[in-house]
Amino acid sequence: MSQASTASNATSARERLLIVCPGRGTYNAPEWGTLARHAAGTEWLARFDAQRRKAGMPSLSELDGEIPFRQSLHGRGEHASPLIYACALADMLAIDPERYEVVAVTGNSMGWYIALAGGGALGYEDAHHLIGTMGQMMQETLVGGQVLYPWVDEQWRPQWSLRRDLLALVDQLHGEQGAQLFLSIDLGGMLVFGGNEAGLARLAEALPPQERFPMRLHQHSAFHTPLQQEVREAARKRLTDGPFQAPRLPLIDGRGHIWSPWSSDPHALWDYTLGEQLVAPYDFTTALRVGVREFAPDRIVIPGPGATLGGATAQALIQLGWKGLDSKKTFQARQAEDPCLISMGIPAQREWLLR
Structure with missing residues (x-):
C-alpha cells in the first residue's frame, strides 16, 4: 500500500x-x-x-x-x-x-x-x-436579568404540556403592571427567560417552586431579548x-x-x-x-x-x-x-x- x-x-x-x-x-x-x-x-x-x-x-x-x-x-x-x-x-x-x-x-x-x-x-x-x-x-x-426553569422530568424526558404552559405563562405576564418577559434561550430541557425586574418578580411568584428553581442567574442581563x-x-x-x-x-x-x-x-x-x-x-x-x-x-x-x-x-x-x-x-x-x-x-x- x-x-x-x-x-x-x-x-x-x-x-x-x-x-x-x-x-x-x-x-x-x-x-x-x-x-x-x-x-x-x-x-x-x-x-x-x-x-x-x-x-x-x-x-x-x-x-x-x-x-x-x-x-x-x-x-x-x-x-x-x-x-x-x-x-x-x-x-x-x-x-x-x-x-x-x-x-x-x-x-x-x-x-x-x-x-x-x-x-x-x-x-x-x-x-x-x-x-x-x-x-x-x-x-x-x-438591563434586566435571566431566570432558568426546567420542563423535563427527573429522567430528563420531555414534558411537552409543561413546556407549553411555561411559554403561555410568559406570554400572559408580559405587559401586566410593567412586566416585560421573553423567552431568552431554549436550552435542552430548560427554558431561560429574560425580562425586566418587574417581569422577573412576577414570574418568580407564578412558577411552582421546584428544588433550586426558578433560578435567577447571577450577573446575567436579559440576553437575547428586545431589552x-x-x-x-x-x-x-x-x-x-x-x-x-x-x-x-x-x-x-x-x-x-x-x-x-x-x-x-x-x-x-x-x-x-x-x-x-x-x-x-x-x-x-x-x-x-x-x-x-x-x-x-x-x-x-x-x-x-x-x-x-x-x-x-x-x-x-x-x-x-x-x-x-x-x-x-x-x-x-x-x-x-x-x-x-x-x-x-x-x-x-x-x-x-x-x-
Whole structure:
C-alpha cells in the first residue's frame, strides 16, 4: 500500500466531532486555575494578557492564578467572558487532529462568539476583543436579568404540556403592571427567560417552586431579548465587520442556520452576530439538532471550563433520540460504557481527546 493510501485511510478513520462551546456562568470557583493548567506559557494567552493590560484591566493570567476567586469580581462580564473563551480555546487547541476531525462548531449564547474563533470566522485576538467588549458592554448596562426553569422530568424526558404552559405563562405576564418577559434561550430541557425586574418578580411568584428553581442567574442581563436593543446599537457602532471572514469549519448559529466555509458572507455573519443574535431568542436545542442531523458526529465535545452545559446537551439529545438515548438512565449507562458526550471540563474525559 502506498504512503498516500495509508495517509488517506488514517484520515478517514478519524472520529467526527461536533464542538459545542459553553456560555456565561461556566467559570466559577472550582474552575479557578484552569487556564494556568492548560494554557500557561502559550503565545496566544500572552497576547490576550497584553490586550487587557493595555485596556487597564487585570490580565487573564492574573485573574486565573494570582487574584483569589471572588464571584463579585470574576463573575463580571468583562472578566468572565474572556476567561471562559480562553479556557475553551485551550481545550479546542488540545484536541488531537490525527485522531479526531471537527466537522462543525456551535455554542450556547456567549458560546456563539467562541464558536466564531473555533470555526475560523474570527482570529483568536479578534474574538478576544469582541468577547471582552461585549462582556463589558453587557455589564455596564446590565438591563434586566435571566431566570432558568426546567420542563423535563427527573429522567430528563420531555414534558411537552409543561413546556407549553411555561411559554403561555410568559406570554400572559408580559405587559401586566410593567412586566416585560421573553423567552431568552431554549436550552435542552430548560427554558431561560429574560425580562425586566418587574417581569422577573412576577414570574418568580407564578412558577411552582421546584428544588433550586426558578433560578435567577447571577450577573446575567436579559440576553437575547428586545431589552438588549441599546447594547445592539452601541455594539454595531463600536465593532466593525472588518475582522470577520468566511469560517474554516461549518458554524451553526442560534437559529440552527449553517454558515458554510464555501458560501458565507462575512458581512452577513457580522450582521447576525451583532444584530438578531442579541435581541432574539437563542435556540440552542435547534442548533444541536442541526449539528447532529446534518453532520453525523461520532461524539459531541463541550470544551471547558466546567461541565454545566453537559446536562442541557444530554437533555436535548434525549429529545432527539440520538443514539437510542431516551432517558437520563440510558444516557448515564451509555456514558459509562462509551461516552458519546465528552465534557473537557472533566479531567478524565478531557484525556480522551488529547494529542
